[in-house]
Structure formats: structure tokens, C-alpha cells
Amino acid sequence: MSAPGIVVDGLHKRYGRALALDGMSFSVRPGVVTGFVGPNGAGKSTTMRVILGLDAVEAGTALVNGKPYRDLRHPLNHLGSLLDAAALHPTRSGRSHLLWLAHAQGLNGRRVDEVIERVGLTSVARRKAGGYSLGMRQRLGIAAALLGDPPTLMLDEPFNGMDPDGIVWMRAFLRSLAAEGRAVLVSSHLMSEVQDTADRLVVVGRGRAIAEAAVADLIAASSGNRVLLRTTAGAHATRVLVHAGATVATTVPDALTVSGLPAVRVAALLGEQRVPFSEVSAHRATLEDVYLELTRDAVEFHAATPTEASR
Numbered sequence: 001m002s003a004p005g006i007v008v009d010g011l012h013k014r015y016g017r018a019l020a021l022d023g024m025s026f027s028v029r030p031g032v033v034t035g036f037v038g039p040n041g042a043g044k045s046t047t048m049r050v051i052l053g054l055d056a057v058e059a060g061t062a063l064v065n066g067k068p069y070r071d072l073r074h075p076l077n078h079l080g081s082l083l084d085a086a087a088l089h090p091t092r093s094g095r096s097h098l099l100w101l102a103h104a105q106g107l108n109g110r111r112v113d114e115v116i117e118r119v120g121l122t123s124v125a126r127r128k129a130g131g132y133s134l135g136m137r138q139r140l141g142i143a144a145a146l147l148g149d150p151p152t153l154m155l156d157e158p159f160n161g162m163d164p165d166g167i168v169w170m171r172a173f174l175r176s177l178a179a180e181g182r183a184v185l186v187s188s189h190l191m192s193e194v195q196d197t198a199d200r201l202v203v204v205g206r207g208r209a210i211a212e213a214a215v216a217d218l219i220a221a222s223s224g225n226r227v228l229l230r231t232t233a234g235a236h237a238t239r240v241l242v243h244a245g246a247t248v249a250t251t252v253p254d255a256l257t258v259s260g261l262p263a264v265r266v267a268a269l270l271g272e273q274r275v276p277f278s279e280v281s282a283h284r285a286t287l288e289d290v291y292l293e294l295t296r297d298a299v300e301f302h303a304a305t306p307t308e309a310s311r
């Protein structure tokens with residue numbers, strides 16, 4: 001199989017005057033969970049529809065295991081997807097929904113009970129899907145995506161509507177899919193959802209990928225070797241550190257942010273010059289900091305006051 005996973009290259013798409021995709025490019029590799037994150041309207045769902053051949057583009061290519069989705073002979077054996085968990089027949093049971101899907105797509109019906117068990121729906125599988133909670137619908141949608149045992153999975157906002165237990169389950173589940181060697185793409189507009197789940201991130205804004213990197217690399221780049229220093233002798237400490245080539249800024253009372261020197265060197269200099277301090281620590285950015293920094297210019301509108309999520 002050539003180029004396993006998904007490779008998206010230079011997608012451009014307009015809806016009337018609105019530019020939905022403006023050079024979207026990234027790849028999704030086997031064995032890792034790739035988080036696909038960005039603010040509302042950034043182009044995540046449109047990209048996923050394009051990958052599935054549901055939307056046409058003016059330019060660019062989207063390949064699944066080296067081919068456009070439409071050219072795959074048994075597409076569900078290549079890519080499983082969850083785009084809209086609400087799309088099911090309300091009077092059918094979860095199990096018969098999956099049996100219907102399996103038969104419609106020429107897949108073996110025996111697989112249905114396996115995937116039901118895998119997503120933890122066995123006890124409710126014979127109940128009408130119309131009565132399922134959104135979290136249960138997400139599980140059913142994932143079961144459907146797994147029917148063809150595909151090496152690549154693409155899930156749009158799978159955490160939506162999940163309670164805290166469901167979120168914990170989903171994180172472990174996505175990790176287990178990647179551990180089996182599958183390529184997993186998961187979209188979310190909340191960084192906190194993909195935290196502790198994604199190995200790599202594709203951060204999108206205004207129809208293009210702003211960053212594509214390992215989570216650890218993104219955090220390291222954003223932390224920028226800054227050091228937090230707590231001291232009651234701010235002026236003295238600043239003189240000493242600036243003399244040694246550092247840049248010093250005041251952040252909160254009794255604390256300074258030092259750039260340009262490692263934490264060990266800062267502590268040594270202050271010790272030599274007998275400057276009292278209570279803490280010297282390397283500043284570490286959170287994934288949320290990285291996300292906000294990257295997408296600052298890409299959000300469609302800014303709230304006037306901080307929201308719960310950004311506090």
C-alpha cells in the first residue's frame with residue numbers, strides 16, 4: 001500500500017464569496033492520533049468532507065492510502081469515518097442500524113457484534129437508537145466506522161455530548177486504535193479535549209494548517225526557554241541577570257520572567273551575588289497556551305469577556 005494514512009495537499013474551496021479552504025495541507029500517519037484543532041469555521045469539517053469525496057474543491061488533492069477516496073475499491077476497508085453522529089434511523093435499534101450498514105456495504109454481518117462490544121454498547125444494542133444519548137450515538141457512529149476494520153479513522157468532534165466518563169473512555173479508545181497501528185484523525189474546537197490523547201497536532205485557522213507537529217515539540221517551541229523567578233529583591237536580581245545577558249520582565253508581584261539564560265544559570269548567578277529568591281523554575285507552556293497563541297489571529301470573532309474555556 002503506498003502512502004498509508006491520509007495526505008491532504010493544497011486544498012482550496014469557496015462557498016460563494018467565503019473562502020472555506022485556503023491551501024489546506026497536512027498528513028495523518030499510521031500508529032498515532034493526530035488532533036485536528038482550530039476555532040469554529042476554520043475548515044475542519046469541510047476538509048473531512050473533501051477527504052470523503054463529498055465536496056468538490058477548486059484545487060488540491062486528498063489521498064487515502066495513496067488514492068482519492070472515490071477510487072478505492074472497498075473504501076470502508078481503507079477509511080472509517082464519523083461525521084455526524086445524529087444521522088441514524090430513530091426507530092431502528094443500534095444493532096440493526098449497524099447490520100443495515102454492513103449489508104448495504106457488502107461487509108460481513110458477524111463483525112457487527114464485535115464492534116458493538118468494542119465500543120461498549122452491548123447492553124443497549126437492541127434498544128431503539130432514537131432514545132440514545134448523544135454520547136451513545138457517538139459510540140454507535142464509531143462502531144459504524146470500525147465495521148470495515150480500516151487502517152485509517154477520521155472522526156469529527158467525537159467528544160461532543162460526552163460526559164466526563166465518556167471522555168475518559170474515548171481518550172483511551174482512540175489511543176488503543178493508534179496502538180493497533182491505525183492512523184487516527186480527530187477534530188475538535190477545544191484543545192482540552194485532545195490533550196493527553198493526540199501525539200501530533202494539526203492546528204488550523206482560516207482554511208489552512210497553521211502548525212503541524214508533535215505535541216511535545218509545539219509545547220517546547222512555545223515555552224521559549226523562559227524562567228520564572230520569585231524574589232523580593234526584584235531590582236537587584238534584574239541588575240545581576242541583565243548584566244549576564246538576560247532579558248527580564250515583571251509579570252506578577254514578586255515574580256520576574258527571565259529569558260536568555262537557563263534556570264540553573266539564573267539560580268547560580270543569584271546565589272553568587274547573594275540575591276534572595278524563593279523559586280527559580282523553567283516556564284512550561286500548556287497546550288492551551290500554544291493553541292491560543294497560534295490561533296489568535298484566526299478566530300472568526302473574539303468574545304468581549306474571557307469565556308469559561310479560556311480561563
Ligand SMILES: Nc1ncnc2c1ncn2[C@@H]1O[C@H](COP(=O)(O)OP(=O)(O)OP(=O)(O)O)[C@@H](O)[C@H]1O
Pocket residue numbers: 015018019020038039040041042043044045046047188189
Ligand atoms: N455548506 C456551506 N455553505 C456555505 N458556507 C459553508 C458551508 N460549509 C462550511 N461553510 C463555511 O466554510 C468555512 C469553514 O467551515 P467548516 O464547517 O469546515 O469549519 P469547522 O472548522 O468545521 O468549524 P466548526 O468547529 O464550527 O465545525 C466557514 O466559514 C463556514 O461558514
